[in-house]
Amino acid sequence: MNHVLRLGSCVRLRTNPTLRSCFSFFPRTEAASLQLRRWSFTLRTGGRYDFPRSFTKVNYSSGSQRGTPSGNNPRSIDPYAKIAAGISAAIFFVVWHLLNTISPSRPITYSVLISMMERGNVQRIVVSPSGVANIYPYQDGYMPFTLTLSMTVDEFVKRLRSLEDMWGIEENDRIPIITSDIPLDTGLQTWKVELCTALLLMATGLLAFASKRVVSSYNLGKTVNDTTTKSMPRHHEDFKPNSSQKESGSNANAESDRPSFRSPFTWDPFGGFSSVKPTTSSVKFKDVAGLHACKQEVMEFVSYLKDPRKYQALGAKLPKGALLLGPPGTGKTLLVKALANEAEVPFFSMAGPEFVEVIGGLGALRLRQLFKIARSQPPAIIFIDELDSLGRRRSSVDSGRGSRGGGGGGVSEMEQTLNQLLVEMDGMDTTEGVIVFAATNRADLLDRALLRSGRFDRHIFVDLPNLAERKEIFALYIAKYQLAPDVVQDELVERLSGWCPGMTGADISRLCNEAALVAARRDSEVFGVTKADFEVAFEKILAGTAKRSNPLTAAERHMAAVHESGRALVAWLLPRSGLLPVKVSIIPRTVSGPDTVGDLGFTQLISEEKYLLNSEDLADRMAVLLGGRAAEHIVYDAISDVSQKYLRQASKLAMKQVRQFGMSKTIGNLSFDEESSSGRFSVKPFCQKTEAMMELEAHQLVTSAFKRCVQMLQENKRNLLVLIDALVKKEVLTYDDLTQLLGDSQRSPKIKPRL
Numbered sequence: 001m002n003h004v005l006r007l008g009s010c011v012r013l014r015t016n017p018t019l020r021s022c023f024s025f026f027p028r029t030e031a032a033s034l035q036l037r038r039w040s041f042t043l044r045t046g047g048r049y050d051f052p053r054s055f056t057k058v059n060y061s062s063g064s065q066r067g068t069p070s071g072n073n074p075r076s077i078d079p080y081a082k083i084a085a086g087i088s089a090a091i092f093f094v095v096w097h098l099l100n101t102i103s104p105s106r107p108i109t110y111s112v113l114i115s116m117m118e119r120g121n122v123q124r125i126v127v128s129p130s131g132v133a134n135i136y137p138y139q140d141g142y143m144p145f146t147l148t149l150s151m152t153v154d155e156f157v158k159r160l161r162s163l164e165d166m167w168g169i170e171e172n173d174r175i176p177i178i179t180s181d182i183p184l185d186t187g188l189q190t191w192k193v194e195l196c197t198a199l200l201l202m203a204t205g206l207l208a209f210a211s212k213r214v215v216s217s218y219n220l221g222k223t224v225n226d227t228t229t230k231s232m233p234r235h236h237e238d239f240k241p242n243s244s245q246k247e248s249g250s251n252a253n254a255e256s257d258r259p260s261f262r263s264p265f266t267w268d269p270f271g272g273f274s275s276v277k278p279t280t281s282s283v284k285f286k287d288v289a290g291l292h293a294c295k296q297e298v299m300e301f302v303s304y305l306k307d308p309r310k311y312q313a314l315g316a317k318l319p320k321g322a323l324l325l326g327p328p329g330t331g332k333t334l335l336v337k338a339l340a341n342e343a344e345v346p347f348f349s350m351a352g353p354e355f356v357e358v359i360g361g362l363g364a365l366r367l368r369q370l371f372k373i374a375r376s377q378p379p380a381i382i383f384i385d386e387l388d389s390l391g392r393r394r395s396s397v398d399s400g401r402g403s404r405g406g407g408g409g410g411v412s413e414m415e416q417t418l419n420q421l422l423v424e425m426d427g428m429d430t431t432e433g434v435i436v437f438a439a440t441n442r443a444d445l446l447d448r449a450l451l452r453s454g455r456f457d458r459h460i461f462v463d464l465p466n467l468a469e470r471k472e473i474f475a476l477y478i479a480k481y482q483l484a485p486d487v488v489q490d491e492l493v494e495r496l497s498g499w500c501p502g503m504t505g506a507d508i509s510r511l512c513n514e515a516a517l518v519a520a521r522r523d524s525e526v527f528g529v530t531k532a533d534f535e536v537a538f539e540k541i542l543a544g545t546a547k548r549s550n551p552l553t554a555a556e557r558h559m560a561a562v563h564e565s566g567r568a569l570v571a572w573l574l575p576r577s578g579l580l581p582v583k584v585s586i587i588p589r590t591v592s593g594p595d596t597v598g599d600l601g602f603t604q605l606i607s608e609e610k611y612l613l614n615s616e617d618l619a620d621r622m623a624v625l626l627g628g629r630a631a632e633h634i635v636y637d638a639i640s641d642v643s644q645k646y647l648r649q650a651s652k653l654a655m656k657q658v659r660q661f662g663m664s665k666t667i668g669n670l671s672f673d674e675e676s677s678s679g680r681f682s683v684k685p686f687c688q689k690t691e692a693m694m695e696l697e698a699h700q701l702v703t704s705a706f707k708r709c710v711q712m713l714q715e716n717k718r719n720l721l722v723l724i725d726a727l728v729k730k731e732v733l734t735y736d737d738l739t740q741l742l743g744d745s746q747r748s749p750k751i752k753p754r755l
Helices: 018-023 031-036 079-101 110-119 151-165 185-220 249-257 291-306 308-315 333-344 364-376 415-428 468-478 489-499 505-522 529-543 554-573 615-625 627-636 643-659 688-715 717-730 737-743
Strands: 122-127 132-137 145-148 177-179 322-323 347-349 380-385 433-439 459-462 580-583 602-607 732-734
Touching: 018 249, 031 529, 079 380, 079 505, 110 122, 110 132, 110 145, 122 151, 122 615, 132 602, 145 308, 177 580, 249 602, 291 308, 291 322, 291 333, 291 433, 291 459, 322 333, 333 347, 333 433, 347 364, 364 380, 364 415, 364 433, 380 468, 433 529, 468 505, 489 529, 505 529, 505 627, 529 580, 529 602, 554 580, 554 602, 554 627, 554 717, 580 737, 615 643, 615 688, 627 688, 643 688, 688 717, 732 737
Parallel strands: 122 177, 322 433, 322 459, 347 380, 380 433
Antiparallel strands: 122 132, 132 145, 580 602, 580 732
16 A cells, blocks of 8 residues: 655655654664665655555564564564554644644735824834735734735835825834745745644654553563563462463463553553562561561461461451551561561552552552452562552542532542552452551541451551660661670660660661761771760751851850750759750750750750659649740740740640640540641631630649749759859760769669760
8 A cells, every 4th residue: 555645835855864763763663764764755745755565564474473563574563653653644734734724824905004004003014025025013922914915025115115205204213124035935834844843753752652661561572471470489279370361271372372462541651560570578577676566466467378278267367458557667668578578478569659640540550450460479468658648538529529519529530549449459359368558657547448347457556666675676776787895785775775765666777877977987996886976876866966167155155054954954853754864965956856955955855654644744744844944034034035945845735734635624524636737727626715714724734834943943043053054164964964963863763874
């Protein structure tokens, strides 16, 4: 079949390297590129060129099936390449037709031109030798008017000048008339050709790239036997292959000879998701320090995956999904990796944001493919990290259920993906051996349908490590570093584990690594990480790097010393607060911490692990927060803005006592949820009178704590002044310095506060 290419314009085009390179994008078209280099054609008005049959005909090698291009024949063209070329040509002709049908200018008559000149609306006139004049108005953005001359160009110019003489227009104010040697039509047609050529090249390159992605992602041109991968070893024979795989030998051979072309409409252009493979991990349970209760729950899944016959004989069914909850950095992902490695099953890991894309339907498609691949390799584990980005609670506004007419709104892409996840988990049979694990630190945002029985019906809470678990984590990480000769590892682990209440496993790992970095930067004869390096690393994580470039003035140093001394002294005198000061500093830091860091200094407080706090304990902690503010009031009889952060924390603690903890003497035993700051409007479960009563009582609690601090510091003013003077001189006071200046504390700490 001869292919004819026509263009309705007087344009001369010759084959150039750019046009030739666009065909080289197509897979398996090297022969077509060589043939194109031999062509040199000219496109004229009404001209035509007959393409040779070798370009349009697909040659098949002997032995290949009908309709299947041979991969060994260089002259064969991939079907997706032909689709790309056809779509590109269609785009070219459509754009060309639209450009020819749209008039680039507005035709007018000679009388209209005279009226425009009388009103002064003509900026300039450009006349071409072909007898076409373009009249440009003064309005910006307007297309020029077109006038077809019925006279010569010289006569047209003389008539316009005579009219201007008759109107008395001076020489400097006359309309400029420009005579162009280039036909206006030619420039316009050249612009059209350049635009269409650019669109053609862009469309060809994009579609050719898409065809290559399809070939790489879907293994086009390969047989089924070539694309099969070796599955991981299985420990039982209860998981049987799908019914589609149980075919006769002849049918299986016939299917293996047939190329595995898939529908291009299911192509994923953002990462080749169809080629997802199981993730390998070398993490074992012995590498996961702490988390004893969580590992005990997870071992149940390992026992089932290794020996499912025991559970099936008893009629027991394993939960279809397990949801790991807890703060960030506690080891949720690490625990699932250890589970997959111990069970020796394929482990598919994906993050929740990877399922949500701009193009609608991609998230649901990826979920279907993920579950399909996992079901083909039973038993398997699917792990979805950051589930809150995928399983966020559906709202009536997003789904259209909130509209009065029942329609409108539309279903968002995130909700489509969530619905697909619900379908996949609900329709999955536990006998297939596919278990879904997910992790999130925002369980309050999850949809209720995910948490019901039959989906994520096993909830494993991964809490912050306690003292014993922190010792195990420190022992695990410190063993990886070279310690100094004078450092005893057991003693170091014992001290550090007591310093870090509330730290996660990720925080402990960062602390140990930061200490090693400090030791590497230190220029000393002692090789290895010392106790001082861990102390510097702990201060850097807690308060930030010391800011030596911008020193404080004498007045600011004294103000910082007063504030930090007041907080340290109140914490020293109140053992029920559970806060023990071990270091006080007035060196400014680059970063402010959440609780114990001030703007001009910081006080390092070690808190006892107390899970239950009564009203007296909370009152003591409020007093510690207000100690610096009370010290400023005693020394200066004024208050600065240094204590603003701690005052806000004390106010929140007082409001929690009244609103949530039920410790209010005014409203009694009532508890309300913390008010959410998200959203423009919020609904409160109490009236304005009740809110005013709670605010008044919270104010009384803060005022009472402040007066108590003032009275306590007045009674110990001598110790306060001694502490201020020592802090101004030394800038840093350790626990030994505090003991020497203030005497022994009223408590006997179980953990030594120094290394």
